Amino acid sequence: MKMNSVFSNGKVIDQSKTKLRTGEVNLYYGGFQALRKISLEIPEHAITAIIGPSGCGKSSFLRLFNRMNDLIVGARVEGGVELDGIPIYHKAIDVVELRKRVGMVFQKPNPFPMSVFENVVFGPRRHGKRNLGELEDIVEKSLHQAALWDEVKDKLGQSGFSLSGGQQQRLCIARVLAVEPEVILMDEPCSALDPVATLKIEDLMRYLAENYTIVIVTHNMQQAARVSDMAAFMMMEDDRAGVLVEYGATSEIFTNPKDKRTEDYITGRFG
Amino acid sequence: MRVGSISKRQFSQRTAFSLLIIATIIVVIPVLVIVLQIIINGASAISWDFLTQAPSQAGKAGGILPAIIGTFYLMLGTIIFALPLGVMAGIYLTEYAKENWLTKSINLAIVNLAGVPSIVYGLFGLGVFVLLFHFGMSLLSASLTLACQALAMTVTTSREAILAVPREYREGSLAVGATRWQTIRHLVLPQAMPSIITGAVLAMSRAAGETAPILVVGAAFLLPGLPQSPFDQFMALPYHLYTVAAHVPGMPKNTIWGVALVLLIVVLSFNVLATIIRLRDRQRRFNA
Numbered sequence: 411m412k413m414n415s416v417f418s419n420g421k422v423i424d425q426s427k428t429k430l431r432t433g434e435v436n437l438y439y440g441g442f443q444a445l446r447k448i449s450l451e452i453p454e455h456a457i458t459a460i461i462g463p464s465g466c467g468k469s470s471f472l473r474l475f476n477r478m479n480d481l482i483v484g485a486r487v488e489g490g491v492e493l494d495g496i497p498i499y500h501k502a503i504d505v506v507e508l509r510k511r512v513g514m515v516f517q518k519p520n521p522f523p524m525s526v527f528e529n530v531v532f533g534p535r536r537h538g539k540r541n542l543g544e545l546e547d548i549v550e551k552s553l554h555q556a557a558l559w560d561e562v563k564d565k566l567g568q569s570g571f572s573l574s575g576g577q578q579q580r581l582c583i584a585r586v587l588a589v590e591p592e593v594i595l596m597d598e599p600c601s602a603l604d605p606v607a608t609l610k611i612e613d614l615m616r617y618l619a620e621n622y623t624i625v626i627v628t629h630n631m632q633q634a635a636r637v638s639d640m641a642a643f644m645m646m647e648d649d650r651a652g653v654l655v656e657y658g659a660t661s662e663i664f665t666n667p668k669d670k671r672t673e674d675y676i677t678g679r680f681g
Numbered sequence: 682m683r684v685g686s687i688s689k690r691q692f693s694q695r696t697a698f699s700l701l702i703i704a705t706i707i708v709v710i711p712v713l714v715i716v717l718q719i720i721i722n723g724a725s726a727i728s729w730d731f732l733t734q735a736p737s738q739a740g741k742a743g744g745i746l747p748a749i750i751g752t753f754y755l756m757l758g759t760i761i762f763a764l765p766l767g768v769m770a771g772i773y774l775t776e777y778a779k780e781n782w783l784t785k786s787i788n789l790a791i792v793n794l795a796g797v798p799s800i801v802y803g804l805f806g807l808g809v810f811v812l813l814f815h816f817g818m819s820l821l822s823a824s825l826t827l828a829c830q831a832l833a834m835t836v837t838t839s840r841e842a843i844l845a846v847p848r849e850y851r852e853g854s855l856a857v858g859a860t861r862w863q864t865i866r867h868l869v870l871p872q873a874m875p876s877i878i879t880g881a882v883l884a885m886s887r888a889a890g891e892t893a894p895i896l897v898v899g900a901a902f903l904l905p906g907l908p909q910s911p912f913d914q915f916m917a918l919p920y921h922l923y924t925v926a927a928h929v930p931g932m933p934k935n936t937i938w939g940v941a942l943v944l945l946i947v948v949l950s951f952n953v954l955a956t957i958i959r960l961r962d963r964q965r966r967f968n969a
Contacts, residue, residue: 476856483780510858520849522868533857536867582853589857 429454429593429623430475435489437470439482443651444470447489450642450657457615457624459638459660461631463675466644467652468627472595475625476512477505493593510537512593513586518602519578521570521585526562529570529581533589548588556584557614576607580614587618594618596626600633612637631676635664643672719941726939735905740925741932745940750907751820751900751915752889752947758824758911759831759888764881766828767835768870771877774836775843776865794833802830803894811898818899821911826898827891831884838880842873875962879955886951890944892919902928918944 430452437445445467452458460468470479477498479485491498498508510533521529530549531539539545549566553559558580562573570581579599586594596615600608615624615637628634634641641664642657656663656672667673734744770791778784806826816822846869854864900920908915922940925932 478852478856481852481855506858506860509856514852514856516849516852516856518849520847520853522850522853523872532854532867533859536854536857536859536863585853585857 427454428452429494430625431490431492431495432471432474433490433492435474435487435491437467437474437479438484438486438488440484443649445474446647446651446653448644448652448654450654452623452625453640454623455619455621456639457619457626457637458640458642459634460625460627460642460644461629461634461675462644462652462655463646464629465650466646468644469597471644471652472597472625472627473514475593475595476509476514478514480505510589511591512595513589513591514595514597515579515582515586515599517598519575519582521573521578521581524570525567526570526573526581527566530584530588532585537589552584552588553581555587555618556580557610557617558584574607576603576610579603579607579611583611583614583618591622593623593625596624598627598629601629608633631678635660643667643669643675645671645675716945719938719945722935723938723940723942726933726935727942731939732943736903736921739903739929740921741929741936745916745918745921745943747904747907748916748918748921748940749943749947751917752919752944754820754908754915755823755827755895755917756885756889756951758820759827760881760885762825762828763831763835763884764877767832767881768839768877770832770836771839771843772865772870775840776861776869791833791836794830795837797830798893799830799891800893800897802826803897805829806894806898817912818901818914819912820899820908820915823895823899823915823917824911826894827888830891830894831888834884834887835877835881838883839873839877842876842880843869845876846872875958875965879959879962882951882955882958886948886955889951890919890948892923895920896923918947 428451430450432448432450435445435448436443448471460471462468473479474487474491475493475498479487487499493508493512497503522532524532527549530552531545534545534548539548550559550563553562558577561577562568562581565572570578573581579602583594583599600611603611612633615626618624619639626634626638638660640658641660643655643663644652645655646652656667656669658668663672664676667676731744732749733746735747736745737743774784774788778787803826806822806829810816810822810825811818814822816825850868850872851864854868855861859867895917899914900917901914902916902920902924904914904916918940922937922944925940926937
């Protein structure tokens, strides 16, 4: 599995540049073990998909990387989680700084109850950007990157809720892009969207992967096959703890799975 | 047989409805009667002079301006102390406090605050604010005393309003690197504010109607003028109503009802204000 480069989805991935790494990670919620011994290396500037049946801990795994699990009372992490080789659960790490570098897009579009403009500049404002001209530049750039500018440039003052579901999700992506992260975590970003809006987000992801490291959790096998460079298949064991079954280039996982359980899952025999 | 059983079911259904309607009417009648009685008996006392003059002849003549102003001062003083404290405690309890025995006992204490009889707050205020802190019998002591009582409400409404802000907003904010406090300050509080204000306005209207606590911490029977500082004594509508109704012989009846009518209008208008704020907020959410 450890190759220097793989050919997947028509793109050469330089696996030598690892952006995120987990080593033997265990995650507990109180007495319940949600993840068991997960070791994974996520390459830079590529899309890595986490797939697997409901409840196998995909989202919990994703939330390791921006320490979103910290919000849950009783959550405890063992093992190493690294961003650019830096252990992000070290006590000297500033979680706020980490979340600036590792942004997150959620399952349900969650625009804030404010204007499109204010949604995008929410992060930059919190990080001390006050200059209106600078904020306007950020809005235009972020919305362009999120492929939303042409649709909303005349209604920046309108409520974020006035947009369609797909537009709202792209607004949320723009909101993340506005703080210039290095990694974007996406937790089933299309599960609340119709097929057309879904394709738009997928195109956007491919475009963003040129400059960002993207990790996406998805239920949708076709989506993982279409969009990702690398794929990780997770399952839960008898005690409901999530484990990593197989990880590799998406083309390999989908055409030539090594594990019988992966094959059963992607061919639709369960899950 | 089948027809008979259906009509029997219909009969019991109708009986149930009738009973429920009658019960509802019985509930509403006393309220209507009280309001009507106060209006019918008190309307004749209301005049420009009644609202703008100081009382004379122990309240038998003149107006009730000092009591009206005193009540407004009291509401203002109450909310100045109760709102910020209540909101801050509400934020702490929802956003920062850990789930432990201390938090649980604080929550329990707050719930029980609402159940403490108001005269007990009065005695507490007398002991602490009037005597211990040497604020004397004053507007300040009375405001602080009523604020203690109002805290139960402002803390509870703040907490509920903050909890009602969807988790998705907080997560979205934290996910772009906002701190917890920034999330509260710029996202959660603006969303919760209309509900918090509604609760505060209701707490004010309740404070306006309190008689027992202010009796022992600074309300005066008769004052020639308005309080000039927070350390002055004051008149207030409910206490004035109590004295003119119970302690002044030969009091014109319509004056007593007139005081009651003014008090009722003050309290009800604040309740209406709270309702308007709530409705506008609901509409805003609906349109958003």
